[in-house]
Amino acid sequence: LTHIEYVKKPQPHQKFKQDILHYQPEQVHIALGQESDEIVVTWTTFNATSKSIVEYGINGLVDTAYGYSKLFVDGGPLKRKQYIHRVLLSGLLPKTKYEYHCGSSEGWSDLFWFVTVDNGTNWAPKLAVFGDLGNINGVSLPYLQQEAQRTLYDVILHVGDFAYDMRTENGNVGDEFMRQIQPIAAYVPYMVAPGNHEEAYNFSHYRQRFSMPGPYENLFYSFNLGPIHFISINTEAYYFLEYGIKLAIKQYLWLENDLKEANKPENRAKRPWIITYGHRPMYCSDDDGDDCTKHSSRVRVGFPIFDCFGLEQLFYDNGVDLEIWAHEHSYERLWPVYDHIVRNGSYSQPYVNPRAPVHIISGSAGCLENTDPFIKYPQSWSAFRSSDYGYARLQVINSTHLYMEQVSINLKGDVIDSLWIIKDNHGPYGSELS
Numbered sequence: 001l002t003h004i005e006y007v008k009k010p011q012p013h014q015k016f017k018q019d020i021l022h023y024q025p026e027q028v029h030i031a032l033g034q035e036s037d038e039i040v041v042t043w044t045t046f047n048a049t050s051k052s053i054v055e056y057g058i059n060g061l062v063d064t065a066y067g068y069s070k071l072f073v074d075g076g077p078l079k080r081k082q083y084i085h086r087v088l089l090s091g092l093l094p095k096t097k098y099e100y101h102c103g104s105s106e107g108w109s110d111l112f113w114f115v116t117v118d119n120g121t122n123w124a125p126k127l128a129v130f131g132d133l134g135n136i137n138g139v140s141l142p143y144l145q146q147e148a149q150r151t152l153y154d155v156i157l158h159v160g161d162f163a164y165d166m167r168t169e170n171g172n173v174g175d176e177f178m179r180q181i182q183p184i185a186a187y188v189p190y191m192v193a194p195g196n197h198e199e200a201y202n203f204s205h206y207r208q209r210f211s212m213p214g215p216y217e218n219l220f221y222s223f224n225l226g227p228i229h230f231i232s233i234n235t236e237a238y239y240f241l242e243y244g245i246k247l248a249i250k251q252y253l254w255l256e257n258d259l260k261e262a263n264k265p266e267n268r269a270k271r272p273w274i275i276t277y278g279h280r281p282m283y284c285s286d287d288d289g290d291d292c293t294k295h296s297s298r299v300r301v302g303f304p305i306f307d308c309f310g311l312e313q314l315f316y317d318n319g320v321d322l323e324i325w326a327h328e329h330s331y332e333r334l335w336p337v338y339d340h341i342v343r344n345g346s347y348s349q350p351y352v353n354p355r356a357p358v359h360i361i362s363g364s365a366g367c368l369e370n371t372d373p374f375i376k377y378p379q380s381w382s383a384f385r386s387s388d389y390g391y392a393r394l395q396v397i398n399s400t401h402l403y404m405e406q407v408s409i410n411l412k413g414d415v416i417d418s419l420w421i422i423k424d425n426h427g428p429y430g431s432e433l434s
Helices: 003-008 141-149 172-185 200-209 246-262 265-270 312-317
Strands: 026-032 039-045 053-057 063-066 068-073 081-089 097-104 112-115 126-130 155-159 190-193 221-225 228-232 273-277 322-325 331-334 358-362 382-386 390-396 401-408 414-422
Touching: 026 172, 026 190, 039 097, 053 081, 063 081, 068 200, 081 097, 126 141, 126 358, 141 172, 155 322, 172 190, 172 200, 190 228, 228 246, 246 265, 246 312, 331 414, 358 390, 382 414
Parallel strands: 126 155, 155 190, 228 273, 273 322, 322 358
Antiparallel strands: 026 039, 039 081, 053 063, 053 097, 068 081, 097 112, 126 390, 221 228, 331 358, 331 382, 390 401, 401 414
């Protein structure tokens, strides 16, 4: 039959709706593994497949790795199901471009690529840093997609709040958001931290969709990159107490051990920079009444009344160099600060040998909630503020020099702020109070 004849032909009554099979991989993204020679590939199908496979190689798809899939059921009324697949690639050569695709005999993804990181410590990693990026009004996405494809970055840090929200419309918004970031995350390791917009169903979408290092379901972890020890923290454990306070205590005890290990002389000599990132800031000057606008924010000092398990003292005592935050839909750079006291290196060179950690908030990548205004008269620790949409770029040049800048989407990609942190020595700040 021709197409016209087929359309005109009376169709038999169908009692049952035809099933649509979804074996095709989608929402492909990669992350760093436990070791520098590892990459984890993660993707979704909406039907179960016989296997989870990545074919990869330097000059053609000559190697094969097998993984597993896990059924994820959204907590919404439709209980939508999907299968999330994970495959670990190990023994990868450093500074090498690999091609790969993922799937099974039921269907394969497009061809993607990634460039492995240097496995040494004497190089200068480049990262994109942002938070609060949504499916709607994600104005930073096209810029980040282009820059990822141009290999500008070694790693991406998304510091909480995804899609707005991943659980919305029975998880459909989360699915579309993961498709939106695929042009970034399928090519550059996409490292994440949980935000308040991931809270639904005890953070189930966040726990299941991503594949960060360590045993704590992506909620907190650390990794090494060149001369940097990165630590991702879960600030939400201080706020969603309906899930209990044990998680915050567990994280705090883990942080103590992780920082102790990072500060061993042999480790701090190799990786002198310690950088943390978490969603809700300790300090901010936005005009929205958020916890960071209060003198004793929970992340800073701990739980109310008891003032325990706060992170400022722990980070100060362990010589954290830079603390990256989001949550506020704005950009704010702080002077080096401890307990609301500005502790600049000097009057003329505040970020040269600073006497406390430096805080940066970059939470204006773009979402349906728009950007936040600021109070008119900020505290003395606030150095620069902008309500422009945008994202940050970070590069650690060597053991003494770190550079960071904020890009404005309102100004079509212009840099509106930048800073150099220069440190002759890295380590605890505590002795400087005496």
